[in-house]
Amino acid sequence: MRWPSLFPGLCFLLSLSGDVAQTPKATCPYCPSNASCVNSTHCTCNHGFVSGSKQTFFTFPLETCDDVNECLPPFSIYCGLNAECQNTEGSFHCRCVPGYELPSGDTEFKNLSENTCRNASAFRMDESKKELQRIIDQFETLLTNNTLWQMGKKHEVASTATSILRDVELDVLNTALKAPEQKVQKVQNSTVAIETRVVTDNCPEEKKTFSLEAQMNSLDIHCHDIVQGSMQGPSAVAFISYSSLGNIINASFFEETGEKRRVYLNSRVVSAAIGPKRNTSLSKFVTLTFQHVKMDPGNKKAFCVYWEGTEQGGHWSRDGCFLKHMNGSHTVCDCGHLSSFAVLMAFTAQEEDPVLAVITYVGLGLSLLCLLLAALTFLLCRAIQNTSTSLHLQLSLCLFLAHLLFLTAIDRTEPQALCALVAGALHYLYLAAFAWMLLEGLHLCLAARNLTVANYSGTNRLMKWLMFPVGYGVPAVIVAISAASHPHLYGTPDRCWLSLDQGFIWAFLGPVCAVFCVNLAFFLSVLWILKRKLSSLNSEVSTIQNTRMLTLKATFQLFILGCTWCLGVLQVGPAARAMAYLFTIINSLQGFFIFLVYCILSQQVRKQYQKWLGEIVKPKSESETLMLSSKFGPDSKPSEDK
Template sequence: MSKFLFCVPDIDECKPPISVYCGLNAACQNVQGSFHCHCNPGYKLLSGDTQFENSNENTCQKTTSSKTNRDTEELQRVVEKFESLLTNDTPWAMGEKREVASRATTLLQTVESSALETALKSPEQKIQKIHNSTVAIETLVVTDNCSEEGKVFSLNTYMNSVDIRCDDIVQENVKGPTAIAFISYSSLGNIINATFFEEANGKDRVYLNSQVVSAAIGPERNTSLPKSVILTFQHVKMKPSSEKAICVYWKSMNEGGQWSSDGCFLIQANKSHTICNSTHLSSFAVLVALTNQEEDPVLVVITYVGLGLSLLCLLLAALTFLLCKAIQNTSTSLHLQLSICLFLAHLLFLTAIDQTKIKLLCTIIAGALHYLYLASFTWMLLDGLHLFLTARNLTVVNYTSVSRFMKRLMFPVGYGVPALIVAISAASRPSLYGTPTRCWLHTDKGFVWTFLGPVCTIFSINLAFFLMTFWIVKNKLSSLNRDVSTLQNTRMLTFKATAQLLILGCTWCLGVLQVGPAARVMAYLFTIINSLQGVFIFLVYCLLSQQVRKWFREIMKSKPESETYTLSTRFGANSRPSEGGVFSQSN
């Protein structure tokens, strides 16, 4: 989807390469799906109409009455009055923050009311425009009660614009014409700047990166709308991709006023423009937040130490699953694939997560991490399914059709499903693999949900498997009396099901809970537990297994025996060491 598709779905015939020519003393006005021509201020058609289609219909003549000039001069006086108030630096510089906010609120409302009042004095002068170095105003009067269904008006000042439906301008409780005023202030943002944004995170640097604009309809200044308006802002300076745009409006309060994001939503943002929509009319701006939090050195140490231990334990676990013949079955195969995927994911995370200098390389690393972590979760899901089937078929799981079914299913699902998700994600949004600071998924357009969505789904399914497994095991325990071996297997199965859900599932929920006052605590818990997943896997599936411990003891015993055998064969059965010892040399 191309940028700004939501707001500019049609071709602007008034701009190059088309540039419709309306004739002398006339201008082109683009509307949704079409365009029209209208006479410049101070001119009107001989027919009395307000618009026409092409230059052949242009009969724009200078009005003989001085009323239009008076209206324009009145609007000019509004601009000059605002300019005089704004350029008087003393009240702004000397006043407290609350006083400055209160003065700004009064000023904004005064300009809006004056512009609407001036426009409604001359309803036949449908469009009026005026601007100087500090403020630009465009007004539009609607008199036809929106006879054209779905008609949208676009007003532009200082490269900012507002798109509003005709139905939203016309006020049902008002007889006669209605008007909309759109105002851009070139320097007001220097006064009511980002310091008036109370919702800002203390760790984020926020600044105002647009002009302040106002949109109002009259004669009654209704603010709430049945449908949202679209606002397009040109940035004061280019916005880096690492910075986040925030759409805000000026909220008047008893304390004066402040910037708020309530009812304002971001549609699209690039380096030069931001598009917002709002469910009400007010004064608006775009704030930009640059999250520049320094990494917590303690969390960094925990991450590297934890992942280092996990890599070692995952390697030992994989070797155990491969070499210990006594435990090799379907469950071991699932644990082996899980260990391999987590090992590769953790290794790539440690060595390449911050390799952002080469964009293509960073994209490949982000895609690989996306795939490996999704594959790890998919193997967790298969393990949960196998635990459930094992509980249901406790004594014959490795000799029934269940085992054959799992063997046929696990590799296509375990590696195929993550590959399909990553392929679709990469094909739809390849540019969102990699951020300016990390080789991971970008948060723009909700792209990170290509990972979080499957993870939440897998966790929910595994939770269902766990509850069913627990219920089945509980019934089996109540029915077992003398079969000690089956009783032990059932209890171990219950323990593994619980450990699997907590270690490989619930811990990831801590990442979602890193908000609000508990964010720091959750960050530490998430980092500690998730970085030690490999240690937990080795502990639960290897060290707590009686067969694996027996295999480890046999390996440890076989080593000194082999050394004794080597020394015995080297010196002979009847040979004796010299007085200087076995390794002494004769003179």
């Protein structure tokens, strides 16, 4: 008798839990779990299972299909390095061993060919570093977006800066917390430098304070303020330094009464934040050390300030930040709070010496009068008009316009666009003046050489060819390049002049130093030529007189050719005050020296002055004589006494 007919009820009940894949249950014999019916006559175990009797086909109703462990012999599936075989009911899969993971985030894979297991900690650290790099690259893109910063109103710029500061802090903290195995991370490019620290447990006794550094600035913070009490899980602190953000949220956002026009940023903007819980009070002050942008600030006063976001955008504030120490290169501040604020330092502008201010204004006023008289003389006195006079005239005009603009507009810092225009005009006029000083020195050297070279010619032709391209063209090129590359550095909060940021002042000092060196070489060359000429015993009297006059002019030219600007370099140490007075007196009287040397000491000019004076006095004398003759003429008779 067949098994199905003997146990029809049992077959039906047990078959409910079976796996009938190929034939409807009504036509299948009894098959155990994980088995299938074949031709309605036999059972076979499904893939991944094997019968207890090891037979492929069976009809015994109590047969079982057991799971095959592919991870053990004789199969021993190999999943590759850093992976292991994991058996499942009827199948298997591969998975990475503890400490390793798949880049895709999946937890399992099928076979050796799909093995991409990598060190989980190294992978997270690598991803974390890439994420930090992405953050600073994104910030650099925002920072170089001139439309974003230059076209917006002041409160819009402040609001945008506040949002960016907070977003960067939040992204950096989240990135650091994603890879707590990476205790310290440092990332830097030309715009931003970041250092993060992660604390995964209680503060160790030997590490009560953490120090972070970015772009020569540093932060010292107590470990308990990072861990934030009884918070579970890792905590992080981020320290970020921004190279040029201070050019955007500059000292004009420092709105304390009486200070706005007298401060400037003298450090990079830095930002400090702790997470994951933010906006917390600190148990102890954090210490911030800033490297000065402008070294050796002298006796200037320092302020430690932070960026405070407001509904109107944001501004610099001193609340909760205090000056701890300052030297020539660094300033140390203590602050009682951290959040999304940026901490920086502001110095008051150097207090002006009232005596030097008076000397400057009186000297420049006298120079303006002398330069005007000299220019009129060079224009109207035909007897002295030549190449040399043309050089004197252009130098006088440039200095006159530069001094006039300096006296009237150097302190007019509002509106900012007008201040930048004034700074650019002063830059050009003073460079043009130095260019003409260079041409004056060249002409003087050629004139001295003319005393020793027989039939020397071509001096005037050379000077006429060089005059205007050098005198006005070269300064125009320098100013155009400077304005195109750094337009925002024209004008400062307290002066309409070139900013000291990024060494931009060398757009003026560089050409000035070059002119100074060349003119000093010309001057020494002239003195050497004149010394040899005066020592000659065979010189004619007229030549000796010309040589002595040229020597006198050369000595005065020392002041005219800008060589006294070297006194500005000597304003250091104990003699700084004396050098400052000498520098101010001599250079503010530059116009007076031009009038003295080229007009008063010129015999031809003196004769012209006498002629002009005679023409003014003569009509007056003739009119007085005419009046007297009309009153006491020959026909008039004195009255007789009665």
